[in-house]
Amino acid sequence: MNWPQLLVTVVTLGGIFGVVTLALNLQYARGGMINFGIVAYFAIGAYVYAIVTQRGPIGLDQYRFGFDWPWWSGLILAGIAALLFAALTGWPTLRLRGEYLALTTFAFAEVLHSLLLNERRIGNGTVGLANVDRPFSDWGPIEEKYVFAAAAALLLVLTLLAFRRLLSSPYGRALDAIRDDETAALAVGKAAERLRREVFLISAIPVGVAGAVYAMYTTLAQPSLFTAEITFFVWIALVLGGERSLYGVVLGTLGLVLFEEVVRAWPFETVRSAQIAASAEHVLTGLVFIAVLRYQPFQRTVSRLRVAP
Amino acid sequence: MGTNKRKWMRLFAVLFALSLVGAACGDDDSADQQDQDAEETASQPSEDAAGTDSETADETSPPTTEAAERGEVTVGVLVPLTGELGEFGAIVADAIEFGVSEINAAGGTRCGDIRTVVADTGGDAETGIREATNMIESEGAVAILGPTSGVMVPLVDLAHREEVVIMSPYAGTITLNELGGDFVYRTVSSDLGDGAASGLWLSSRGYESVAFLIQNEESTISPAEVARDEVNAAGIKITDFIVYNPGQPSYQAELTTVLANDPDAIFLAGGQESGVTVIKEAVAGGFEGEWLFTADLAVPEIFDAVGADLINDKAFVEFADVDPSLPEFISFEERYDKAGDPFAPNSFDMVTLVALALESAGGCDGAAINGTIRGVADSDGTKVSTFAEGRDVLAAGGTINYEGASGPLVFDASGTVSGAYTIQQAINGEWVNVEFYPASTFDR
Numbered sequence: 001m002n003w004p005q006l007l008v009t010v011v012t013l014g015g016i017f018g019v020v021t022l023a024l025n026l027q028y029a030r031g032g033m034i035n036f037g038i039v040a041y042f043a044i045g046a047y048v049y050a051i052v053t054q055r056g057p058i059g060l061d062q063y064r065f066g067f068d069w070p071w072w073s074g075l076i077l078a079g080i081a082a083l084l085f086a087a088l089t090g091w092p093t094l095r096l097r098g099e100y101l102a103l104t105t106f107a108f109a110e111v112l113h114s115l116l117l118n119e120r121r122i123g124n125g126t127v128g129l130a131n132v133d134r135p136f137s138d139w140g141p142i143e144e145k146y147v148f149a150a151a152a153a154l155l156l157v158l159t160l161l162a163f164r165r166l167l168s169s170p171y172g173r174a175l176d177a178i179r180d181d182e183t184a185a186l187a188v189g190k191a192a193e194r195l196r197r198e199v200f201l202i203s204a205i206p207v208g209v210a211g212a213v214y215a216m217y218t219t220l221a222q223p224s225l226f227t228a229e230i231t232f233f234v235w236i237a238l239v240l241g242g243e244r245s246l247y248g249v250v251l252g253t254l255g256l257v258l259f260e261e262v263v264r265a266w267p268f269e270t271v272r273s274a275q276i277a278a279s280a281e282h283v284l285t286g287l288v289f290i291a292v293l294r295y296q297p298f299q300r301t302v303s304r305l306r307v308a309p
Numbered sequence: 310m311g312t313n314k315r316k317w318m319r320l321f322a323v324l325f326a327l328s329l330v331g332a333a334c335g336d337d338d339s340a341d342q343q344d345q346d347a348e349e350t351a352s353q354p355s356e357d358a359a360g361t362d363s364e365t366a367d368e369t370s371p372p373t374t375e376a377a378e379r380g381e382v383t384v385g386v387l388v389p390l391t392g393e394l395g396e397f398g399a400i401v402a403d404a405i406e407f408g409v410s411e412i413n414a415a416g417g418t419r420c421g422d423i424r425t426v427v428a429d430t431g432g433d434a435e436t437g438i439r440e441a442t443n444m445i446e447s448e449g450a451v452a453i454l455g456p457t458s459g460v461m462v463p464l465v466d467l468a469h470r471e472e473v474v475i476m477s478p479y480a481g482t483i484t485l486n487e488l489g490g491d492f493v494y495r496t497v498s499s500d501l502g503d504g505a506a507s508g509l510w511l512s513s514r515g516y517e518s519v520a521f522l523i524q525n526e527e528s529t530i531s532p533a534e535v536a537r538d539e540v541n542a543a544g545i546k547i548t549d550f551i552v553y554n555p556g557q558p559s560y561q562a563e564l565t566t567v568l569a570n571d572p573d574a575i576f577l578a579g580g581q582e583s584g585v586t587v588i589k590e591a592v593a594g595g596f597e598g599e600w601l602f603t604a605d606l607a608v609p610e611i612f613d614a615v616g617a618d619l620i621n622d623k624a625f626v627e628f629a630d631v632d633p634s635l636p637e638f639i640s641f642e643e644r645y646d647k648a649g650d651p652f653a654p655n656s657f658d659m660v661t662l663v664a665l666a667l668e669s670a671g672g673c674d675g676a677a678i679n680g681t682i683r684g685v686a687d688s689d690g691t692k693v694s695t696f697a698e699g700r701d702v703l704a705a706g707g708t709i710n711y712e713g714a715s716g717p718l719v720f721d722a723s724g725t726v727s728g729a730y731t732i733q734q735a736i737n738g739e740w741v742n743v744e745f746y747p748a749s750t751f752d753r
Contacts, residue, residue: 002447009439058487117525117554126459127484127527128434131466144470145446218438219466224459225435264440267426267448271402274427275390 002265008149009261012217014254015152019159019210020230021237021253022246023203026163029243030175031199033094034102036231037109041204043226044085045078045211047116047123050221052077053133062120063129071135075212082208083201090200094193109231117223128222132215152213159206160246166202167246175199240292242299251298259288382420382673384409384663385444385453387437387460390429393555393580394457396608397652401455401478402427404656407645408696412664415697420673423664426450434463445471451675452663455656458482458500458528461493468492473675474663474682478655478715479604481629483531489724492679496655496662496715497629498728498748503603504532506730506746507627508539511576511601518546520572522563522579522587525554529578532603536576548572555583560590568594578603585614592619604628607651609739617738626740630731631655631715632747637694641714648714658713662686665699665711686711687719716748727751 020042027033052074054066093104116123123129136147166172177185178192186192215221233256241252263281268274292298386405388398406425413422426448428440437460444450445467452474456464461480465488468475475493481500485493511519519540523533530552540547548570553563560583567575568591577600579587584606600623607626631638631654641657642648663678665685670677685699690708693699699709711718718726732744 005443005446009442114554118552126525126530127462130462130484131488134466134470218435218463220434220438220463222434222463224433264428265443265447269425269427271386271390271399271406271427274386274402274429275399278391278429278431 005145006258006261006265008145010254010258011149012145012152013261014250014257015149015154015156016210016214016217017234017237017257018156018250018253019206021234021241021249022156022159022163023207024234024238025243025246025249026167026199026203028238030167030172030179031196031203032097032179033196033200034098035105035200036102036228036235037089037105037107038207038234039226039228039230040089040105040109040112041082041085041207042211042214042230043109043112043116043221045082045208046215046221046226047129047211048081048208049074049078049212049215050129050132051123054129061124062127063124064121071133071216074133075209078212079205079209082204082211085208086201086204090197094197094200106228106231109228113223113226116226123221123223126223128220128224130220130222132219132221134216134219136216148217152217155206155209155213156250160250162206164246171195236289240289240298242296242302245299245302248298248302251301255292255298259285380421381424382418382422382667383424383426383444383448383450384660385441385448385450386425386427386455387430387441387444387453388427388455389432389457389460392432393582394432394605396581396610397479397605398429398455398457400647400650400653401656403647404478404645404650404653405454405660407647408657408660408664411644412661412696415695415700418664418667418700420667423660430456430460432457432459434460438463438467441467441475445473451667451673452476452678454478454659454663456480458485459526461485461495462488462527465489465493468675471675472679474666474678476659476663478652478659479629480528481532482527484527486723486725490720490722491724492675494682494720494724496659496713496718496726497652499723499725500528500531501535502728502730502751503627503629504535505539505751506732507532507576507601507603508536508543509746509750510625510627510732510744511536511540511574512543512545514574514599516545516573516599518548518570518572519574519576520548520567520570521550521576522560522567523550523552524579524583525552526580529580529603529605533576533578540576553579553583553587555580557583557586560587561594563587564591564594564596567591568596572598574599574601576601577606580605581608581611581614585611588615588619588624598623600624602626604651607733607740612735612738617735620735621738622734622736624735625743626733626735627730628733629655629728630745632729632745635712635714635716637712637716638714640694654714658711658715658718661696661699661713662711662718664696665693665703665709668696668700668703669709683720685709687717 024038027035051065052067052069053071055068056066057063089108096104136144139147174190182192237253237256238249242248268277386402388402389395390398409423409425426444430437437456441453441464454476456477458480461477462484464475469492477495479497480495481497481503483500486499521533523529549567551563607628628651641654647653666678666682669685670681688708688710690710691702692712693709694712702709727748729748730746731742733740734743
């Protein structure tokens, strides 16, 4: 097993998905909002980046727009687009709470997925937008994969610091107050609705940017990449890492990605062994999840170190 | 807070140090394992041949330990072993494995024995990219063989970036007509040909009306669009052209519309999972006309899944096929008992071409294969149809023209070969050939 390569992949994907898990943590653990459609904001970021940086359609392409703008403009617009999409979806959905909100956000994500799948003029339908612009290809002596890993790690650290700062401010304490006892918070003049909506919007921005980095990494924006599996993946990471700690969710995500990659990095030299592995992977994953939920290693690590928040 | 920061720094430092130690140990293990594998392969090559090529192994030059001394050259086998195209993935991987066993039994390539690393994509593009990256970065694969259309297109960028040859025996997608050619090849013709063959068949059956039911995938939509043009040109009424999304528990909504127009035949371009449900529901809904399926349903398992009674005599299937009268195919059929499986000859040709390209090239990497693969597939040199023949001619300083079991392999500018097509009919629970369209049919 090639451990350096494994490490690079875990840092890159762990960084990208870690950002999404952090955003989910902010929405759920602090804002009290169950978002089962977070993949939609991730997908919006990826598609906007691809459309902005992609050249115009040629030959058999069926998408209508490709602006061929530089990568950084795609990255910025991905964050803005996710924010706008959060505003659009947040307005009707955030009036709901609990499981109603969960179902509505899930429905929104499915609608977006269906739209991307069937409306070929946006993102080429099922074919998607392939060979998306990768900006880190000519960085001199440093190999592209290391630059990517560093970029993903940087995005994760920036998001972590920003959220940490936000939560340790009076704004964060107001959120905690609303989560703990909304009636009491309202009684002392905290605008619960407005604060929740703001958290929903703020947390969508890094998710959009992470989607853009994901599109760069896979060089692909395709509906099959943005299914409910992503939503459940980050929810599992959140549960594994412990919802009350930002560091815990980062560890949970890195642990989950590491597990997936270790399973995949195992070289199978015969067809039969690869077939058996493909069948056994889900069983093994389930067993590991049960063990992690039973013993909660990530939450224990964080609580042992007594890291705040 | 300061103490916490120090604790975190310490934790990350320990994790980083552990990962580096792990990396060092991991590399050694891997290298040791590869050496061991090379020796095992060199000493027991014919045992890996699944019992089908023991005669070939005896006839070709005896294996030596030279291959082991030279090391190994790794080829990635990236196929769907699960999911809608799982049946095809297994056929392709088995045929590649057979090809590798023949090559290694013949003494291996100039760069050493071929070692395969097999991974399941499940038909998923992201898994495909991650597995392909892993094969290249961790396993040192010089070529990746076997991706389906949906995985192949996203891999084009990776192939160029990493200078690794990517080849498919069944990725017919018309997108590759533009993207393929450099580092990206396929030993199957484009979907445009499939569509033309389907259209030709539908036009020749005397139908007055045909309905099109197409799964929302690149590999099914592109041939269906070409077939629609053919059917239109023949003056046949197209009652419906419905693109449906796979993964639904029922397709009643789509079928209600289709059956209301009572077509003489339904052209079903669907995957194995959705296709089975569509067929069952259509028959239950009263459809008694004929069917034409695309290649995804050209597997024997379909009879068990659907129920042979529902499709016997009424269903036809179209797929890119080989000319069974070709001497190269007949020879392949004698050596490999599963030669008749869809895309098995194309898969065998793919790995043999890679091995011959390595034999002909000055290096042992993807760029070397890319530089010589067209030359060994099509030249004025000696015609050969096995790796051993080609290697001997190349060793004598000659040039070769590989004539594959799937036909003469001449790559066009997009790295695609031209192909022939077969129509089979469901008779007594199995697929039986009823029409063969050679490549020349579509020269227009």
